[in-house]
Amino acid sequence: MGETILEVRDLHTHFSTYRGLLRAVDGVGLTVERGETLALVGESGCGKSVTALSIMRLVRRPGRIVRGAALFDGEDLLRKSNAAMRRIRGGRIGMVFQDPLSTLNPTFSVETQIVESLKVHGAARGREARERSVELLEAMGIPAPQERLRAYPHELSGGMRQRVMIAIAVSCEPELLIADEPTTALDVTLQAQIMDLLAEIKEQRGLAIVLITHDLGIVSQFSDRAAVMYAGQIVEYGPVAELLEEPLHPYTQGLLRCVPRLGRPDVPITPIEGSVPDMTALPPGCRFAPRCPRVEDRCGGEMPSVYRAGPGRAVRCHLYEGVGEPECSRESG
Numbered sequence: 001m002g003e004t005i006l007e008v009r010d011l012h013t014h015f016s017t018y019r020g021l022l023r024a025v026d027g028v029g030l031t032v033e034r035g036e037t038l039a040l041v042g043e044s045g046c047g048k049s050v051t052a053l054s055i056m057r058l059v060r061r062p063g064r065i066v067r068g069a070a071l072f073d074g075e076d077l078l079r080k081s082n083a084a085m086r087r088i089r090g091g092r093i094g095m096v097f098q099d100p101l102s103t104l105n106p107t108f109s110v111e112t113q114i115v116e117s118l119k120v121h122g123a124a125r126g127r128e129a130r131e132r133s134v135e136l137l138e139a140m141g142i143p144a145p146q147e148r149l150r151a152y153p154h155e156l157s158g159g160m161r162q163r164v165m166i167a168i169a170v171s172c173e174p175e176l177l178i179a180d181e182p183t184t185a186l187d188v189t190l191q192a193q194i195m196d197l198l199a200e201i202k203e204q205r206g207l208a209i210v211l212i213t214h215d216l217g218i219v220s221q222f223s224d225r226a227a228v229m230y231a232g233q234i235v236e237y238g239p240v241a242e243l244l245e246e247p248l249h250p251y252t253q254g255l256l257r258c259v260p261r262l263g264r265p266d267v268p269i270t271p272i273e274g275s276v277p278d279m280t281a282l283p284p285g286c287r288f289a290p291r292c293p294r295v296e297d298r299c300g301g302e303m304p305s306v307y308r309a310g311p312g313r314a315v316r317c318h319l320y321e322g323v324g325e326p327e328c329s330r331e332s333g
Contacts, residue, residue, distance in 0.1 A: 094169030
């Protein structure tokens with residue numbers, strides 16, 4: 001195993017709503033090694049994006065981080081001052097959001113926004129910053145980069161905006177990049193281009209990536225390990241090849257049955273029955289129990305433990321009691 005750059009321990013992030021307490025992230029634990037891509041996978045609303053925002057200390061009210069730790073290079077981000085976090089965000093940790101049109105400032109040109117990032121983190125100023133901005137756009141595969149610098153976000157296509165967002169995220173040579181659904185709202189061709197670009201950046205710069213997605217096709221092509229998330233908890237994690245070849249948790253198995261198989265029209269696409277539970281009224285036991293085809297009597301009232309199921313693999317499910325070893329590590333979320 002390589003050197004750990006990010007370690008999340010027992011992370012809990014809750015939102016106070018008029019309907020009650022919403023436990024968006026409820027005991028998540030994971031690790032990311034230097035130079036690897038970890039995919040955080042699951043349906044919409046399962047807590048993936050809130051996990052990323054919690055790590056970056058960007059959760060807004062009525063949300064709050066209740067407890068846990070997010071150790072970046074051994075230092076807990078959740079206990080750093082606001083000033084220290086501003087230096088880390090965009091500096092040592094970059095983030096690509098799923099909607100660049102709402103993330104980029106519509107009143108400033110592309111050049112102003114890239115230069116500002118470089119200035120804030122002391123990477124470059126003045127003429128050097130502008131030259132660096134041109135180089136970044138060139139590296140992102142944007143044609144006529146000097147002209148694009150003068151453009152405003154609304155004047156660019158969706159693919160161009162996403163490339164600008166990535167350019168800003170990597171402008172200060174981060175060690176870790178968090179990419180939250182980076183291909184949302186893009187057509188298939190642009191999705192492939194953006195993912196190829198991220199893979200190239202990772203290879204060239206050796207940075208680690210946390211890739212948040214619901215697309216198992218993207219996971220299979222671009223990730224080293226995956227953590228499958230359901231209703232605020234990680235229910236399975238392991239090397240991508242093994243997890244997709246032999247999924248352990250019934251939820252992971254269900255996700256894979258929803259994916260069409262190339263060249264196998266005889267294999268039916270089977271959706272998971274039911275819907276994600278109300279996050280303000282979670283079931284007392286396994287959160288997947290109401291939808292699980294392998295549900296047992298105790299599943300509805302007893303929260304399953306996390307069990308080791310092989311090297312680097314773990315699963316939160318009663319089916320593995322007595323088969324796997326109880327997991328007490330930092331990734332037990």
